[in-house]
Amino acid sequence: MTAFVSLDGVRKQWSHTVTIGPVSLEIARGEIVALLGPSGSGKTTVLRLLAGFELPDAGRLAIEGEDVTALPPARRRCGMVFQHYALFPHLDVGDNVGFGLDRLDREGRDRKIAASLELVDLAGFERRKPHELSGGQQQRVALARALAPEPRVLLLDEPLSNLDPSLRERTRRELHALIKRVGITTLFVTHEQEEAFDLGDRVAVLSRGRLDQVGTPDDLYERPASLFVATFVGRANVLRGATARALGGSDGRVLVVRPEQLRFADGGLPGLVRERRYTGAAAFYQVETEHGDRLEVLGDPAAARMGDRVYLQAGTVMTFAEGRE
Numbered sequence: 001m002t003a004f005v006s007l008d009g010v011r012k013q014w015s016h017t018v019t020i021g022p023v024s025l026e027i028a029r030g031e032i033v034a035l036l037g038p039s040g041s042g043k044t045t046v047l048r049l050l051a052g053f054e055l056p057d058a059g060r061l062a063i064e065g066e067d068v069t070a071l072p073p074a075r076r077r078c079g080m081v082f083q084h085y086a087l088f089p090h091l092d093v094g095d096n097v098g099f100g101l102d103r104l105d106r107e108g109r110d111r112k113i114a115a116s117l118e119l120v121d122l123a124g125f126e127r128r129k130p131h132e133l134s135g136g137q138q139q140r141v142a143l144a145r146a147l148a149p150e151p152r153v154l155l156l157d158e159p160l161s162n163l164d165p166s167l168r169e170r171t172r173r174e175l176h177a178l179i180k181r182v183g184i185t186t187l188f189v190t191h192e193q194e195e196a197f198d199l200g201d202r203v204a205v206l207s208r209g210r211l212d213q214v215g216t217p218d219d220l221y222e223r224p225a226s227l228f229v230a231t232f233v234g235r236a237n238v239l240r241g242a243t244a245r246a247l248g249g250s251d252g253r254v255l256v257v258r259p260e261q262l263r264f265a266d267g268g269l270p271g272l273v274r275e276r277r278y279t280g281a282a283a284f285y286q287v288e289t290e291h292g293d294r295l296e297v298l299g300d301p302a303a304a305r306m307g308d309r310v311y312l313q314a315g316t317v318m319t320f321a322e323g324r325e
Helices: 043-051 093-098 106-119 135-147 165-182 193-199 217-222 227-232 241-248
Strands: 003-013 019-028 032-036 058-063 078-081 153-157 185-190 202-207 210-215 237-239 253-257 262-265 269-278 283-289 294-299 309-314 318-321
Touching (some): 003 043, 019 058, 019 185, 019 210, 032 043, 043 185, 135 153, 202 217, 202 227, 210 227, 241 269, 241 309
Parallel strands (some): 078 153
Antiparallel strands (some): 003 058, 269 309
């Protein structure tokens, strides 16, 4: 892969106890990479380092082969969409999108504003004020403003976090289609696994300021590199001791099993169905084992009832050394 964006050993020291990095990551031209991690893991800091809002204490940043480590934000040509959109409430939509296009004459600026709004399906909204728009429309205005100067890289900080849950899935699809249509190289920050998997060509998982793994959604879910990735990405049963030995023959290692990899059988690990949550095509069961552990099983809705005594067997299991997080 030829890197269009490159972070090479980038590090930021906030205090004696808080360090981000070193982070090394390469993004291909036109690729969408999701930076996924829990709150406080350093995701937004990495984004701000690439944008130029923060300067690294060590490492190198490059865009299109150009070393931008010491360049001010304006010279990096990154378009940024902030978590709260940062729209100017006293300006109408047109002036919000046109902010930063002062190098153009009036006619050229108006053409660029109209083209950017058409790109995000908001043609004709130029004279509306931000408070007259829905949350999804405000997000698209912020995106139009970021794209209007024709940046080399698009940076998105939790782009869907302010939307109602009912709007997020549709907006994810629209955002992905738009980014791919424009063909712009994109790095976006999220703490939502579903969002990262839907939008990202690849996902970079950040934990405590370090990258644990970078790969496709399939890689992360099926072949996690660490116990942290295995448990943070998707549902997982984490087993130790007697239950791990009984279910997977694990000896002194941590066993991780996805709910869909557990099945009810005629023999195996004994347990008691303590909870059942019906979801339509399937049901989630909470099964308490004879060792006191509770396992989540995804199975047929008719497979078991509350209070049933059952036996469990496992398909694919993942093992990790104790303490490898």
